[in-house]
Amino acid sequence: MPIVWLFLIVIAISAVGYVLGRSRALHSAGGDSRNLHSLPTFYGANVALKALIPAFGLLIAWLLLQPLYVNSQVSGMIPDTAIKEGSSRSLVMAEVRRTADGLNNAVSQGLLTEIEAANPNADNAEVTRILKEAGQVVTSDITQPVLLAAQKHRVMNTTGYSIMSVVIILAALAGTGISWWQTHAEYRARNVVEQGVRALLLAAASIAVLTTIGIVLSLVFNTWEFFKLYPASDFFFGTTWAPSFSGRGGASDLGIIPLLWGTFYISLVALLVAVPIGLFAAIYLSEYASPRVRSIAKPLLEVLAGIPTIVYGLFALLTVGPLLLDVFGDGGLGWMKAGTAVMTAGLVMGIMLIPFVSSLSDDIINAVPQAMRDGSYGLGATQSETIRQVVLPAALPGIVGAILLAASRAIGETMIVVLGAGAAARLSLNPFEAMTTVTAKIVSQLTGDADFASPEALVAFALGMTLFILTLGLNIFALYIVRKYREQYE
Template identity: 65%
Template sequence: MSLSVILLVLLALAVVGYVLGRSRALGSAGGDMQKLHSLPSYYGWNAALMVLIPSLLVLVVWLIVQPIVIHNQVASMISEASIEKSSLDLVMSDVKRVADGLDAAVEAGAMTADQASSIRTEFTDVRDRLGDVGVALGSDVNSETLRAAQRYREIASTGALLRLIVVVGFGLAGLAFAYMRSHRDFRARNVVERVVRWILLSAASIAILTTLGIVLSLIFNTIEFFRVYPAADFFFGLTWSPSFGGGSELGIVPLIWATLYISFIALSVAVPVGLFAAIYLSEYAGPHVRSFAKPMLEVLAGIPTIVYGLFALLTVGPLLVDAFGGGGLFGVDWMQGASSVLTAGFVMGIMLIPFVSSLSDDIINAVPQAMRDGSLGLGATHSETVKQVILPAALPGIVGAILLAASRAIGETMIVVLGAGAAARLSLNPLEAMTTVTAKIVSQLTGDADFASPEALVAFALGMTLFVVTLLLNIAALYIVRKYREQYE
């Protein structure tokens, strides 16, 4: 039985538990709510939670453990010759694909369930029947893979049935337990609020646990990388030249330089435009203009980055080539192609304008009105008040907003992949193509390279470096913003 059906069954049991728990509590009090310790709804929610929480926990554990058990049992059927010829992971991938194909063939009527499960079925017949339902098998898939796939289907089918029985059984047990406890003296409100508090705590812990998991995965793989490649060559090397056949030079300096260079150009575009837009919207624009201009400006934040990347590649890049190419406005061939640091930086700056303007607008509006009134009362003009009172007061928050935008720029991928090029070089010329840390993370993890090779593991070292840089920027920005809020709230 599918997972969605199990969830629907549990939801139905929870609804039944709510009704039964509420009605039993009211029945124990003779229908008088005043005699209950808690409101009737708390007794119902107690029963519903007792159905859902244990059964869902068991379901989550089952979904984690069952694939491991199936993998171990089916892997024992794979011969050493097949593993040496390919690898266990690739063979198991073929086994799962064939098992899914057998299920699809049974559902489409191309074969019976007995034929899909019988080890006596001819492999050529299975290949033909799977081809009828659009499942093509590679030349390295043989009868051994078919038998492993049949065993995979058998164990998975049995596991699905046991999962249904166990999970629903826990739900029914929870329903019975909650029903027995639903009487007028039971402190249902205390129990429900305690459970909800633990649920909220668990939800709040997801962000922390996710961050911890990301950091640990980066740390372990980064350590593995530095075991096979010198750390000094990585952090201080001036050449980035990966070679999956060996002899790679993996110096991060050109990538860091291009990342910071593009981010600097992006901030040079986003900070003035975004800050001036925020000053206008908060201090000079009327209500009607603000109600129209602010949402239109923030639309830029909702555009996917791949669209910005295409805009850089197809529009901004060719315009810059027309201006700085050999036949352009200046008559000098300064720009060879559409991909360049300036192309990516300019488009990324457009993308960051809403980040700077929205945060700066909120920070400027948070400056107390008394400071404006005091400045105007002393005879200062509106522009003098903005320049000498409001902006200095909002400066810490604006700096924090700029740092947050900088961390966003450093971590951008699609714009630099499409707009900046793929050349790793050290150059001051913004019209040349360069590449960044995020672009190389993508390229190093793409392809059929050995995952244990330095050329693949280097992606984790790059990610760890980028993580540390953006983390420090975010910490600095949050510290500055918090200090500002403590001063004016």
């Protein structure tokens, strides 16, 4: 049964339980709600929650644990002889899961029947052809052990989901029945419902933490698999980026240095654009602009933060790049060979970052007490002298933190780089040459006919882990600067 249908069935059961619980409470009180301990809605909500929470909790646990159980069972079917040199069992299991998904797609598209999909004597080359026809990424012929394991994986998953549907529906019905039986006039439904809502709020607050942990663990495990196949020293200190996708790493150079250089170079150009403009805009809005001008200019400036990055990328590709090429290309100074370059992406990314700098700096400057300005004016300082010598020094820690947060945003940008900076991984000081960044290469390594059991695909996780550590370090440093040097005013 599809998950959506199961979800709707549980919702329907809980809705019916709400009505039944409310009716039973009123009936036990003789139809007079004043004889109830709680309002009738609490009795209905009690039944609904006791139908929803156990069912959905069981659903989440089942969806998390079933893949682990199936993988552990299927992994034992793969003999050591089926694991190629330079590969690992986890990489072979990734291929098994892709093949199982391909079999499901082939059956749903009518390319295979259930009997053919479960045939242990199926021709490997024919299955490979059918999977490619079904849209599954398969870079080589499927071996017999992988095909058998994939068929077992598919059967176990299908059976598990069927059992899951029955168990969850029964859990929802059981929760409804038990809570309905408990409902009577003296039952403290409000207390139970409030405790249940409190537990739900706690679970919601934990999602962010658990999601972060899950992201980090997925990056760590896949990065570890990559370093089993490719030397870490060559990755971190290599100066050449040339993935070949022709083998298992032997013919590929996967040095991250050119990508880091492109990332920092483009981010530096972007900050050189965003910091002065954003800071000057913040000073004008907070110190010089009238309330009417500020009420109009500040929202207009913050609109830049809401524009999708793909729009900025198209702007860089179609407008800024050709404009720079006319000025610095062969028709002008002759420095630029194509519209995609560090300068193109840096200028457009800088425009995108202006609201990040201006809004945060504006809030920080406004937090400086007016008494400090008045004291400066009382000593004979002009407005510009007060801003330079009193306001900005007092707001400097917060401004530095805003700049560092904008730098983290620049380092993680992708679409502007893909469309505006090109795809060349090189070490160069020329801002009019095409370069690329870590994020752009993560996209390119995970798109197309990539073999996810190869270093050329797994390197994307190593790149992501490196980028995660860099941006996390910048964010921590920004928070440290703000907290250490922040002035507390009353």
